[in-house]
Amino acid sequence: MNKWTDIANCIKWSDRVVIMTHTNMDGDAIGSALALCHALRRMGKRCVILIEDDIPGYLKFMHDHSGHEGDPFFVRSMPFDPELALVVDCGDSGRIEKRLEVFQSCRTKICVDHHMQVGSFADHSVIDPKASATGLLVYELINELGVEIDKEIAEDLYVAILTDTGCFKYSNTTAECHLVTAQLYAYGIDHERLATLIYDTLDMAQIKLEAAIVDWMEVFADGRAVISYVTQEKLRELGAAYDMTGGCIDVLRKISGVEVCAFLKEHEDGSFKLSLRSKGDADVNRVAVKLGGGGHIKASGATLQLPLNEALARTKAGIEEELALSPVSCR
Amino acid sequence: MNKWTDIANCIKWSDRVVIMTHTNMDGDAIGSALALCHALRRMGKRCVILIEDDIPGYLKFMHDHSGHEGDPFFVRSMPFDPELALVVDCGDSGRIEKRLEVFQSCRTKICVDHHMQVGSFADHSVIDPKASATGLLVYELINELGVEIDKEIAEDLYVAILTDTGCFKYSNTTAECHLVTAQLYAYGIDHERLATLIYDTLDMAQIKLEAAIVDWMEVFADGRAVISYVTQEKLRELGAAYDMTGGCIDVLRKISGVEVCAFLKEHEDGSFKLSLRSKGDADVNRVAVKLGGGGHIKASGATLQLPLNEALARTKAGIEEELALSPVSCR
Numbered sequence A, B: 001m002n003k004w005t006d007i008a009n010c011i012k013w014s015d016r017v018v019i020m021t022h023t024n025m026d027g028d029a030i031g032s033a034l035a036l037c038h039a040l041r042r043m044g045k046r047c048v049i050l051i052e053d054d055i056p057g058y059l060k061f062m063h064d065h066s067g068h069e070g071d072p073f074f075v076r077s078m079p080f081d082p083e084l085a086l087v088v089d090c091g092d093s094g095r096i097e098k099r100l101e102v103f104q105s106c107r108t109k110i111c112v113d114h115h116m117q118v119g120s121f122a123d124h125s126v127i128d129p130k131a132s133a134t135g136l137l138v139y140e141l142i143n144e145l146g147v148e149i150d151k152e153i154a155e156d157l158y159v160a161i162l163t164d165t166g167c168f169k170y171s172n173t174t175a176e177c178h179l180v181t182a183q184l185y186a187y188g189i190d191h192e193r194l195a196t197l198i199y200d201t202l203d204m205a206q207i208k209l210e211a212a213i214v215d216w217m218e219v220f221a222d223g224r225a226v227i228s229y230v231t232q233e234k235l236r237e238l239g240a241a242y243d244m245t246g247g248c249i250d251v252l253r254k255i256s257g258v259e260v261c262a263f264l265k266e267h268e269d270g271s272f273k274l275s276l277r278s279k280g281d282a283d284v285n286r287v288a289v290k291l292g293g294g295g296h297i298k299a300s301g302a303t304l305q306l307p308l309n310e311a312l313a314r315t316k317a318g319i320e321e322e323l324a325l326s327p328v329s330c331r
Helices: A005-012 A027-042 A057-065 A093-105 A134-145 A151-164 A175-185 A191-199 A204-216 A232-238 A242-253 A284-290 A308-324 B005-012 B027-042 B057-065 B093-105 B134-145 B151-164 B175-185 B191-199 B204-216 B232-238 B242-253 B284-290 B308-324
Strands: A016-020 A046-050 A084-088 A108-113 A124-127 A218-220 A225-230 A260-266 A272-278 A299-304 B016-020 B046-050 B084-088 B108-113 B124-127 B218-220 B225-230 B260-266 B272-278 B299-304
Touching (some): A005 A084, A005 A134, A016 A093, A027 A151, A204 A225, A204 A232, A218 A308, A225 A242, A260 A308, A272 A284, A299 A308, B005 B084, B016 B093, B027 B046, B204 B232, B225 B242, B242 B272
Parallel strands (some): A016 A084, A084 A108, A225 A260
Antiparallel strands (some): A260 A272, B218 B225, B272 B299
């Protein structure tokens, strides 16, 4: 008996399995789901991954790992009645949205996740917030199931670990991430190709957008803060999609000596989504709360129903007020 | 007896040691030299690292690892007569330049390196081109010497491995890199701080330079190639130093679907340094050779004694000629 025994038994006794993960999928969600789907098919199960939103552009290549034409891994409606639901990288039934009915129709419900959560919506769960990525938990489960890992499964798990640790750079990276990665190398993964596709490949429009963000950037508060923005009109001019704006705040975050970064992007309805980041002692949660939003000390956000100039001015005033409370902390 | 026995014995029998590495130092050179210098001082040796050029900006923080005020690790002239010379990450006596006299004055000469080389200039060498970083070899040597690894030594070795594998992304990354990194975590290294300093911290001038490179970029050859440039005047306007131009070709390299990237930067004498990269089948060595330079199929360069417009035109013509020989290879 170990923490996986119940879950492994449920899987062994089920023939028809649906895998789900959270909407707004990331590399850990997709990699964990694909690795598990591969493994279960290797065990002779009928198994698909039920999704409802699109795979994000930078992970589109993961479709290569998606089985044969006639038997796709990702489906938007169930081709069979599942007995078992396996929810990975998602501990909140709210994040399986329209798929809740399929989930609830299953005789057995399992959750494997590394996010903090209150309570559980599954019959059997392994929730380990200390795991850097759900992919590490899925690796344990696949080993417990006795499935021989092949290159495809190993590459899916590698993408899960790589992306949730920010290419082994985030503070959540552990010795275990590196140990498991070393083991995955033994299956012949094309690690350079995967890392290049994920981290060193940008659409022309994306690279122009990021350059434009820097051109439009304003430095203020005696050089302690920067702010930039993008409007729907500018996105159209650059040929850039809205989902390319996700990394813009990180471009600003890289500038050395800057304590607070702010980025405003216009929604289609004309409101602005504000993202705030603090690299020093400043509490950007306080700034966000004053603007009607919230979040954490180091990362927060708000939605501003204001014209661009006013949104910029209000954000700058809030940041200046916050920075006035703390001495320079980031030089 | 193993490959380290002779070298370990030479170190044990020497009291005064000078460590050297190649000029134009990178993270593997500095990290390997510092780790070894720490270890030898822990053994009670007098030991310094003799350098002749500056530590590059993005690695300046490594000075934190450089011992006490009165006893610096990095020196530009020897404070004692060394018996033993340890050359790391450098297999070519030409790259220790002005320090050759000090090197030759030593009774014993040792080389630890992972570059390919013909012949050897040392009494004892460990040259392993299969090692991803010299830091991995130094890790073996320190273990052989029986020195207990501490946080500082571990952080120096981490930087060596991290930088020579491009944050574990390059094709030279091996399972061993990840295994050794997992072991280094046990010494409490602040891996997030080091990775952020090296990969996610850019000077304001650098980030403006990289944005400008994208603004000035021209797409040609039916979208198969891009070219950009920077002049001395533009560098002055941006407040950017010449050594910040090193990463500019990599900015262009990230653009998806582009097969050949070219970057021209003006030297102080008005000539242009051309860098060429191929991501597909095109042979940029042939392009460089026609322009009076050379290199490899995937990476080459030349120096052009031409005004900017002519340098751009000649480079574009050369690339178009090369691309006409091969079908689209990178979409």
